[in-house]
Amino acid sequence: MALIDMPLSELKNYRPDRNEPADFDDFWQRSIAETRQQPLNAQFEPVDFGLQTVDAFDVTFAGYGGQPVKGWLLLPRQRTEPLPCVVEYIGYGGGRGFPIDWLLWSSAGYAHLVMDTRGQGSSWRHGDTADLPTAGSSPHYPGFMTQGILDPDSYYYRRVFLDGVRAIEAAQSHPAVDSDRIAVTGGSQGGGITLAAAALSSQVKIAMPDVPFLCHYRRATELVDTLPYNEITRFCVTHRDKVDTVFETLSYFDGVNFAVRARAQALFSVGLMDDICPPSTVFAAYNYYGGPKEIKVWQFNNHEGGGVHHSVEKVKFINKLWR
Numbered sequence: 001m002a003l004i005d006m007p008l009s010e011l012k013n014y015r016p017d018r019n020e021p022a023d024f025d026d027f028w029q030r031s032i033a034e035t036r037q038q039p040l041n042a043q044f045e046p047v048d049f050g051l052q053t054v055d056a057f058d059v060t061f062a063g064y065g066g067q068p069v070k071g072w073l074l075l076p077r078q079r080t081e082p083l084p085c086v087v088e089y090i091g092y093g094g095g096r097g098f099p100i101d102w103l104l105w106s107s108a109g110y111a112h113l114v115m116d117t118r119g120q121g122s123s124w125r126h127g128d129t130a131d132l133p134t135a136g137s138s139p140h141y142p143g144f145m146t147q148g149i150l151d152p153d154s155y156y157y158r159r160v161f162l163d164g165v166r167a168i169e170a171a172q173s174h175p176a177v178d179s180d181r182i183a184v185t186g187g188s189q190g191g192g193i194t195l196a197a198a199a200l201s202s203q204v205k206i207a208m209p210d211v212p213f214l215c216h217y218r219r220a221t222e223l224v225d226t227l228p229y230n231e232i233t234r235f236c237v238t239h240r241d242k243v244d245t246v247f248e249t250l251s252y253f254d255g256v257n258f259a260v261r262a263r264a265q266a267l268f269s270v271g272l273m274d275d276i277c278p279p280s281t282v283f284a285a286y287n288y289y290g291g292p293k294e295i296k297v298w299q300f301n302n303h304e305g306g307g308v309h310h311s312v313e314k315v316k317f318i319n320k321l322w323r
Contacts (some may be wrong), residue, residue: 002273003272003273004223004224004273004274004275004278005223005272005278005279005280006279008272008297008299011279011280011283012283012287013287014280014283014284014287015284015287015288016216016219016256016284018254018256018257018260018288019218019247019248019251019254020251020254020257021248021251021252024251024252024257027152027252028200028252031158031162032162032165032200035063035064035065035162035165035166038062038065039062039066040061040062040166040170040173041060041061041062042060042061042062042169042170042173042174043059043060043061044057044058044059044073044174045057045058045059045060046058047099049098049099049100051099051100051103052077053076053077053078053106053107054074054075054076054077054099054103054106054107055074055075055077056072056073056074056099057072057073057074057075058070058072059071059072059073059113059170061167061169061170062166063162063163063167064118064159064160064162064163064166065132065159067118067130067132068129069115069118069129069163069166069167070096070116070127070129071096071113071114071115071116071167071170072096072099072102072112072113072114073111073112073113073114073171073174074099074102074103074105074106074111074112074113074114075106075111075112075176076106076107076109076110079176081178082175082176082177082178082179083109083110083111083178084110084111084177084178084182084183084318085110085111085112085113085171085172085177085178085181085182085183086110086111086113086183086184086185087115087167087168087171087182087183087184087185087197088102088105088112088113088114088115088184088185088186088190089115089117089164089167089184089185089186089189089191089193089194089197090114090115090116090117090120090125090127090186090190091186091187091188091189091190091213092120092144092188092189092213092228093120093121093122093123093124094117094120094121094123094124094125094127095116095117095120095121095122095125095126095127095129096115096116096121096125096126096127096128096129097125097126097127101125102114104311104315108315108318108319110183110318111171111174111176111177111178113167113171115163115164115167116128116129117129117160117163117189118130118131118159118160118163119131119144119156120144131156131159133147133154133156133159137154138150138151138154140235141231141232141234141235141238142231143227143228143231144156144231145228145229145231145232145235146231146232146235146246149232149235149246149249149250150242150245150246150249151249152249152252155249155252155253157214157253158252158253160193161193161196161197161200161253164193164196164197164200165197165200165201167197168182168184168197168201168203168204169203172203179203180205181205181322182201182203182204183204183205183206183207183208183264183318184197184198184204184206184207184208184264185207185208185209185210185314186209187210187305188210188212188213188276188303189213189214189228190209190210191209191210191212191213191214191255191277192209192212192213192214192215192255193214194207194208194209194212195207195209195212195214195215195255195258195259195262195285196214196253196258198258198263198264198266198291199258199259199260199261199262200258202263204262205264205265206264206265206266206267206317206318206321206322207262207264207266207267207291208266208267208268208314208317208318209255209266209268209269209285210268210269210305210310211269211271211274211276211277211282211303211304211305212255212268212277212282213228213255213276213277214253214254214255215254215255215256215259215277215281215282215284215285216254216255216256216280216281216284216285217229217247217250217254218247218250219278219280219281219284220277220278220281221233221236223278223280224275224276224278227276228276229276232246255285256284256285256288259285259286259288259289259290260288260289260290261290262289262290262291263290263291264291265291265292265293265321266289266291266292266293266294267293267294267295267296267314267317268282268289268293268295268296269295269296269297269298269305269306269310270282270286270295270296270297270298270305271298271301271302271303271304271305272297272298272299272300272301273299273300273301273302274301274302274303275302276302276303277303283295294317296310298310
């Protein structure tokens with residue numbers, strides 16, 4: 001590994017021009033309103049995985065288009081009052097797995113809702129949520145990054161980001177959750193969903209995006225040739241007459257544009273040797289972030305960022321605010 005991007009001194013001040021559609025807010029307000037026309041129908045089914053200190057629930061709620069989205073809700077077994085809740089989103093290709101994969105936040109005394117990512121969950125941890133696009137889809141490069149990319153209404157991440165908002169609402173609907181204390185977090189793709197959720201839901205009080213993906217797409221695709229951004233690059237190689245359309249669509253889903261609108265207290269992380277989500281793309285979102293913010297820089301780390309070291313930082317961060 002080696003440093004592939006700007007020096008840290010330049011990253012701290014990096015605020016590129018933003019490509020923001022004039023109807024960005026109208027697009028997302030309309031999308032959320034359409035999604036909320038469907039009943040949330042959040043269901044929490046107790047499940048037994050042999051855990052002695054955590055109560056686990058198999059979660060199903062209506063996401064985009066009323067389609068069922070799966071998840072887990074984990075609660076400390078010893079609790080006497082509603083708890084603050086951490087809603088967590090998963091990295092690219094992964095699924096919800098089993099409750100035993102997600103014991104950090106419940107062990108720290110928080111409610112924890114993990115959202116499965118529609119259509120994913122077959123690359124490195126299994127998932128259980130189908131993706132059923134209702135708007136159709138244009139041809140795409142294998143993967144999820146270019147599904148429906150020629151129209152914001154049909155783009156894959158419209159469905160995912162709306163699921164992310166509904167996951168917050170599902171968490172708030174459970175009686176063991178303090179609906180006024182909602183945090184969102186996730187790494188890579190999960191970090192990108194975190195930024196979107198923090199912007200689209202005023203209910204989010206704390207946001208913790210780790211090495212966030214889905215930010216500053218143009219620079220990412222021009223700087224690195226690694227997956228998943230490479231899916232966009234390969235699509236543009238073949239559909240060379242659609243490049244402007246591709247990046248116009250992506251501007252509706254850029255974490256930088258969401259960051260401007262977010263107001264939750266935030267803790268970011270970045271790896272300075274990250275060749276999947278380049279540091280400048282993370283700092284572009286961080287530097288534009290609209291709320292109180294901190295960033296933890298992991299100087300010699302790639303896309304793993306701070307790993308468990310950063311998990312310790314996140315627990316300290318949320319405890320400082322809510323304990």
